[in-house]
Amino acid sequence: MNNWRVLKLDSSYRPIQVISWQEAFTMVFLGRATLVEVRKDAFVRSVGQKFEVPSVIAINRYVNKARISLRVSRKNVFWRDGYICQYCAKRFPKLELTIDHVTPKCAGGPKTWENIVAACKKCNQKKGSKLPREAGMIPLRAPQSPSPAMFCDLPDKVVDETWKKYLEPYSN
Numbered sequence: 001m002n003n004w005r006v007l008k009l010d011s012s013y014r015p016i017q018v019i020s021w022q023e024a025f026t027m028v029f030l031g032r033a034t035l036v037e038v039r040k041d042a043f044v045r046s047v048g049q050k051f052e053v054p055s056v057i058a059i060n061r062y063v064n065k066a067r068i069s070l071r072v073s074r075k076n077v078f079w080r081d082g083y084i085c086q087y088c089a090k091r092f093p094k095l096e097l098t099i100d101h102v103t104p105k106c107a108g109g110p111k112t113w114e115n116i117v118a119a120c121k122k123c124n125q126k127k128g129s130k131l132p133r134e135a136g137m138i139p140l141r142a143p144q145s146p147s148p149a150m151f152c153d154l155p156d157k158v159v160d161e162t163w164k165k166y167l168e169p170y171s172n
Contacts, residue, residue: 037162081118113145
């Protein structure tokens with residue numbers, strides 16, 4: 001129950017973010033968002049009431065240049081990169097992978113989708129705090145933020161079927 005995720009849309013029904021069901025429920029309860037879709041057979045209860053769990057909500061305002069976002073985390077970077085080290089091109093189990101800042105933190109590299117890749121421990125140690133050209137280690141693919149269509153393939157049954165019709169128009 002605690003891992004239910006909700007697709008948040010702006011008022012024009014464009015996807016902008018994936019949030020927790022608790023945050024979505026609160027937004028709907030406070031009138032800051034409208035309930036668009038609910039999870040089938042999923043409810044939360046208070047002492048005297050039973051509430052449907054949101055699957056998709058729409059906030060009550062338009063977001064200029066909305067772009068769906070997914071938090072940058074180890075799990076999400078490994079998923080985006082297919083559990084493949086972006087330097088040696090080998091697939092590894094998650095316990096044998098690390099994340100690498102392409103532009104190292106010590107050189108001002110941010111923790112963003114565009115600067116982080118999956119790397120095996122050996123490659124990460126070899127690259128160290130060098131820039132890719134200094135280490136002679138260029139990532140296989142330029143790191144980038146996942147496209148909205150990738151949310152349809154999220155692991156662990158995070159994505160509800162009801163999301164697909166809202167994500168499809170924004171897929172590549």
